[in-house]
Amino acid sequence: MSDPWQECMDHCIAVTRKAGEMIREALKKDISVMQKSSPVDLVTETDQKVEALIISSIREKYPGHSFIGEESVATGSSSILTENPTWIIDPIDGTTNFVHRFPFVSVSIGFTVNKEIEFGVVYSCVEDKMYTARRGKGAFCNGEPIKVSGQEDITKSVVLTEIGFKENRDHFKTMMSNIQNILTIPVHGIRCPGSAAVNMCLVACGSADAYYHIGIHCWDMAAGAAIVTEAGGVIMDTTGGPFDLMSRRLITASSRPIAERIARQIQQFPCGRDDEESS
Numbered sequence: 001m002s003d004p005w006q007e008c009m010d011h012c013i014a015v016t017r018k019a020g021e022m023i024r025e026a027l028k029k030d031i032s033v034m035q036k037s038s039p040v041d042l043v044t045e046t047d048q049k050v051e052a053l054i055i056s057s058i059r060e061k062y063p064g065h066s067f068i069g070e071e072s073v074a075t076g077s078s079s080i081l082t083e084n085p086t087w088i089i090d091p092i093d094g095t096t097n098f099v100h101r102f103p104f105v106s107v108s109i110g111f112t113v114n115k116e117i118e119f120g121v122v123y124s125c126v127e128d129k130m131y132t133a134r135r136g137k138g139a140f141c142n143g144e145p146i147k148v149s150g151q152e153d154i155t156k157s158v159v160l161t162e163i164g165f166k167e168n169r170d171h172f173k174t175m176m177s178n179i180q181n182i183l184t185i186p187v188h189g190i191r192c193p194g195s196a197a198v199n200m201c202l203v204a205c206g207s208a209d210a211y212y213h214i215g216i217h218c219w220d221m222a223a224g225a226a227i228v229t230e231a232g233g234v235i236m237d238t239t240g241g242p243f244d245l246m247s248r249r250l251i252t253a254s255s256r257p258i259a260e261r262i263a264r265q266i267q268q269f270p271c272g273r274d275d276e277e278s279s
């Protein structure tokens with residue numbers, strides 16, 4: 001039987017490439033920055049334009065499908081995941097990087113049916129790296145198969161995370177003490193590249209051994225989850241439980257021992273859920 005979602009994936013890759021070209025063009029011009037939820041939560045006209053391009057192009061071809069797009073949710077659209085075929089879109093993952101022209105900027109699109117991730121596409125557009133994965137068919141970067149490092153010893157690993165300003169002092173302290181708890185295992189190093197989707201792809205291709213993040217969103221990780229899983233990686237909740245796309249919590253790693261060690265090493269702080277109305 002032919003693969004019913006392959007055509008969607010092909011369309012996704014084409015539209016993601018077009019979106020990436022738009023972002024590269026925008027990087028050559030002045031970038032005007034607006035604030036969203038806080039002084040460090042940034043958005044630009046390009047985020048909004050790219051999301052509009054992606055959604056209109058997909059909706060024209062697949063009018064019955066659903067969408068969860070970062071910028072649409074920011075302006076009041078629902079982020080409840082249903083069984084309907086759903087495109088989960090981050091038009092620019094790494095907006096702060098984009099604003100500063102720090103070169104990890106990506107377009108991330110994941111696709112779910114019956115709440116299962118069927119495929120993911122991440123285009124790291126400054127590097128011109130197109131990461132793709134279809135469920136059960138492996139993960140690729142620019143058409144070449146990729147796999148995780150396979151490292152099982154956390155003391156020989158590079159761990160990715162993201163740090164940023166938090167209004168809540170206790171949450172901020174927990175975030176910083178988690179960094180300390182990981183660094184003092186010890187590990188080879190911690191890196192914060194600034195794009196969650198790229199971070200997941202770096203684990204998928206073996207350039208890093210793990211990535212954890214509390215407060216991430218479904219549009220940051222839907223595509224990456226497909227890519228890292230198909231590359232042989234492990235994915236779970238930061239509590240050590242099963243991965244939940246809407247939970248805003250993620251550990252992904254090259255192996256189960258590393259993922260479980262990180263889960264034991266870090267403490268949680270509340271960050272709400274993506275499918276809560278008032279998260």
Ligand SMILES: [Mg+2]
Pocket residue numbers: 047070090091092093094095
């Ligand atoms: Mg974004």
